Amino acid sequence: MTPAGQAVLALLEGVVSGLVLALTALGLSLVFGVMRVVNVAHGDFFMLGAVFAWYVTTATGSFPLALLAAPLAAAAVAVAADRLVLRPIGYAPEPTIVATIGLLYVLQQAVLSVYGPYARPVPEPVAFRVDLPWFGYSGYKLVVAAAAAALLGAAWLLITRTRLGLYMRATQQDREIAQAFGVPVQRVYAAAFGLGAALAALAGVLIVPIRQAHYLMGLDALLLSFMAVIIGGIGSLGGTLAAALFIGLVDGALSVFFSPTLARIAASLVVVAVLVARSGGLREVRG
């Protein structure tokens, strides 16, 4: 393949994975912004989305149904976790981290026990090829990019144009004042946690025809989402989106030219550098 062809391939791969990552990272950022907690189990909601998608498409053959049911199921799990674990411990920062680590292993084990240690694909719901001058590209990947962009737009509308979004933004700015003005903060928390999980699960459903569903697929999603949220700035949804696209492009470009392991090492080091350089980056959660 010519250098121009490689560059176009890297760009396409980067945009597709960047948009999917943006969806996952938006969920993490939302939870972090509204609830001030780090959800270490976030990557496993992404994994749940992929695994539920495999079950739904295998049982019914309908991918659109999976796109609807998997996020709802993941959100239900998240709301239950909020009610049974996070609310009783009062969302204190460190206990919440320990609790979500616990949740992560419970979810992974549940999937391992029920679904098994397999990596299983879901057939592409739309299969066509786009012929470019250098190579043929999977049409489904372009559909994924478009769907992810549309979902990001919908999430943005939800946050900026609806009452729930207003409540969430108010809680993010000042929880006590919001409560004083009658915002049902407790329910907003549950909604934010559920919505965050649903966004991650949607990304999982979209990705499962490209990458297979496997019970350990959550860790990479978690680390990449952390990267996006950190580089983009905590609680800033636009920043998260830009950072996710940037990471997707850098990751895509690096993986075309180097081994994926080396690309991931470089990306992790960049994130560490950003976090350290901006040592105030996460200061708002210190209390």
Add this chain to the structure above:
Amino acid sequence: MREGARAPAGPARPDGRVWALHLGVLGLLALLQAVLPPFHHGMVTRIMLLAAFAAGYNLLLGYTGLMSLGHALLFAAGLYAAGLGVYYGQLAPLPALGAGVAAGLAAAALVGAVALRTTGVAFLIVTLMVAQVGFLTTLHFNRITGGDQGLTLTGRLRPLALGPWHLDLALPAVKYNLALAVLAAGLLLSLWVVRSPLGRVLRAVRENEERVRLLGYDPFRYKLLALVLSGGLAGAAGAGYALLFAYVGSAFADVLYSILPLLWVLVGGAGTTLGPLVGTALMVYVVDVASGLTTAYLFVVGGTLLLLVLWFPQGIVGTARARWWPWLP
């Protein structure tokens, strides 16, 4: 040192009682090897090494208030320094152990120089990321490290030279006592740190960093010191693991080995000197029993973390201290 101020209820000499308890625990472990059946002999050997790792983690989490998600890197630094030294450099066991400790100290100093510039959740994420870089590095250089297949050291281990004796590391009794020595180092180091002026500053950093700064101490230096001590213990435990089980592999650099010391310390009680040993012993046995009954051992890890956070935040020794024995360090 006004030790009495902390334990007003205790009788005249709380110091003697504390030392007696810790030396008694080590003495009991030394005696136990005479009566343990082979299976439990091996289990206790493993527990003692891992408890030294947990004791190091506890210096950071329990006494300094820093939660790291990257201790697998420090354990693996010791593991690989010793293991690769034996595999490629024909290092004798004691120099290999020394190399492991040095690697743990150096890795911790490096992590600290970077990660301690952040606070709170950012510290946690930076340690997680740095450890992930370490894990990926062991995979990337798999021609040297053996990657996730690992390297077997069997047949390459030279006897442990102690003065006139040359002890074969394949003998269970040698393994047991080497592990006991590493645990003793971890336990006594913890006890010494906790009861020294240094330990008081560390606890003060945990309670209120700004106030410590106001009193003229540099919190960064103290946090770095705690992290480096913690890394030395993690390195010693990792090196011991490579020598006693004659294997190194990237599984030990995986994020699970950062979570496990957190789990052990929380089960036993963060901020108690004996908690890490109690927690490690309990969880290693619980996981072993659970693996016999079901393959779902991650449920045990995850479920225990959830139960601890919800209903038992002080851990076993922490609860014992709060309820019955306020003099426990």
